[in-house]
Amino acid sequence: MKQDIYGCDVTLANENALQAWNKTLHGFLAHSASTGITLGETLEFKPEFALAHSCKGLFSLLLGRKELNEVATEAFAAAKASDKQNPVSERERHFINALGAWLEGSLRKAILEMESVLAKWPHDALAMKLSHAIMFMLGDSHGMRNLLENLTEAYFGHTAEGYFNGCYAFTLEETGEYIKAEKQGRRALELAPDDAWGLHAIAHIFDMTGRAKEGLEWIDGKQAAWQHCNNFRYHVWWHIALMHLDLGNYDKVLELYDEDIRKDKTDDYRDISNATSVLLRLEFEGVDVGDRWQELSDLSAARTDDNCVAFADLHYMMAFCGNFDEKPATQPLQNMQSAETGHHNELASIIHKPGVLAATGLEAFRDQNFALAHDCLSKARPTLQEIGGSHAQRDVFERLAIESALRGGLTTQAKSLLQERDLHRGYKDSYSESRWRAIKSGSRSGAPQIAGVAAKNIA
Numbered sequence: 001m002k003q004d005i006y007g008c009d010v011t012l013a014n015e016n017a018l019q020a021w022n023k024t025l026h027g028f029l030a031h032s033a034s035t036g037i038t039l040g041e042t043l044e045f046k047p048e049f050a051l052a053h054s055c056k057g058l059f060s061l062l063l064g065r066k067e068l069n070e071v072a073t074e075a076f077a078a079a080k081a082s083d084k085q086n087p088v089s090e091r092e093r094h095f096i097n098a099l100g101a102w103l104e105g106s107l108r109k110a111i112l113e114m115e116s117v118l119a120k121w122p123h124d125a126l127a128m129k130l131s132h133a134i135m136f137m138l139g140d141s142h143g144m145r146n147l148l149e150n151l152t153e154a155y156f157g158h159t160a161e162g163y164f165n166g167c168y169a170f171t172l173e174e175t176g177e178y179i180k181a182e183k184q185g186r187r188a189l190e191l192a193p194d195d196a197w198g199l200h201a202i203a204h205i206f207d208m209t210g211r212a213k214e215g216l217e218w219i220d221g222k223q224a225a226w227q228h229c230n231n232f233r234y235h236v237w238w239h240i241a242l243m244h245l246d247l248g249n250y251d252k253v254l255e256l257y258d259e260d261i262r263k264d265k266t267d268d269y270r271d272i273s274n275a276t277s278v279l280l281r282l283e284f285e286g287v288d289v290g291d292r293w294q295e296l297s298d299l300s301a302a303r304t305d306d307n308c309v310a311f312a313d314l315h316y317m318m319a320f321c322g323n324f325d326e327k328p329a330t331q332p333l334q335n336m337q338s339a340e341t342g343h344h345n346e347l348a349s350i351i352h353k354p355g356v357l358a359a360t361g362l363e364a365f366r367d368q369n370f371a372l373a374h375d376c377l378s379k380a381r382p383t384l385q386e387i388g389g390s391h392a393q394r395d396v397f398e399r400l401a402i403e404s405a406l407r408g409g410l411t412t413q414a415k416s417l418l419q420e421r422d423l424h425r426g427y428k429d430s431y432s433e434s435r436w437r438a439i440k441s442g443s444r445s446g447a448p449q450i451a452g453v454a455a456k457n458i459a
């Protein structure tokens with residue numbers, strides 16, 4: 001039996017198919033734009049390769065789009081048919097089972113299937129990265145970290161050692177161990193210069209440790225690490241924009257927004273989340289963002305009944321609220337409220353709670369009902385991590401809760417939220433500093449000035 005680049009046996013006799021498959025594995029680990037293309041080539045060379053069908057299904061589900069559930073279902077059927085025709089290996093069957101478990105609504109079972117692979121074949125970097133990606137969707141940072149720490153030995157000298165370190169750096173950062181995280185992240189890039197995820201883990205560390213200026217200097221000239229990426233490259237630009245935001249370079253943030261973050265007007269939920277959350281952060285600082293909400297709201301309107309991932313639904317909702325769209329904002333909230341009865345699955349449960357609470361908070365903030373907004377967002381906070389994403393991404397909801405408290409005159413609650421945020425980060429960023437100043441001066445907004453859309457809607 002032939003082996004892939006990571007030394008795992010694969011039921012692939014066709015040399016062309018194996019080469020395309022190896023490129024797919026590398027592409028998936030590096031977040032390369034070519035991954036889908038080489039996966040398609042693998043299946044052209046070997047249409048009955050069940051593992052590739054399984055990955056096609058799993059990769060589709062990771063994108064959190066309703067229409068791709070059908071693609072994943074078809075891929076699952078193709079994988080099972082291939083297995084029946086030419087029985088797959090035990091390792092490969094776990095991938096088929098993982099896809100089946102997710103389609104039935106259980107990401108936890110899908111993760112268990114990947115963990116079964118790693119228990120026997122710890123060097124399987126595909127299973128390692130897939131587990132990492134699925135746990136990320138559940139916001140399970142400790143799960144991600146534990147999994148990788150159990151695999152450390154297997155990745156010394158491994159072909160994917162760099163990417164492993166990049167993933168590990170991210171989990172260390174998300175669990176608050178910043179010094180070790182930075183060391184691992186830098187090691188990741190030394191070993192794998194195209195490791196965009198590792199580079200991005202370091203960007204997270206600069207954010208969480210209040211080193212925006214140093215972060216910008218460090219990332220300058222490292223574009224080769226992420227220019228090969230799929231839409232993940234927009235997310236790296238988003239991180240750079242956040243560093244500029246912290247330094248008060250609002251014109252630069254808008255320039256990055258127009259030229260990089262929204263260079264392509266995509267409706268991928270991760271791209272919409274980058275865009276909406278940076279616009280809202282800018283408005284919190286009193287920046288007039290012009291009509292930039294409109295295209296986000298227009299694109300989000302087509303996705304209001306997706307209900308695949310709470311994180312996605314909340315950012316579609318953010319687009320409507322930012323754009324002050326009365327009707328569309330009501331519809332996704334209703335869809336989120338009914339998600340659990342429509343789909344009995346883990347992701348739907350998260351949409352129901354804390355998703356609906358956070359969405360109600362967003363809508364209340366839009367309506368200037370700051371007391372209700374604060375109430376809903378405070379209730380959502382303890383479990384908000386379950387919507388997935390990173391601390392940096394969910395920080396927009398932290399800021400939203402703080403803004404709600406400040407604007408609602410709930411000073412004690414605002415102080416408490418700020419204290420918790422500062423404690424978590426271990427320092428005060430410019431956002432925090434300005435809000436503490438606002439509390440001291442008795443202002444209801446920490447923004448230096450309120451302009452544009454935000455100004456029209458703040459009493």
Ligand SMILES: [Fe+2]
Binds near residue numbers: 200390392
């Ligand atoms: Fe990130």
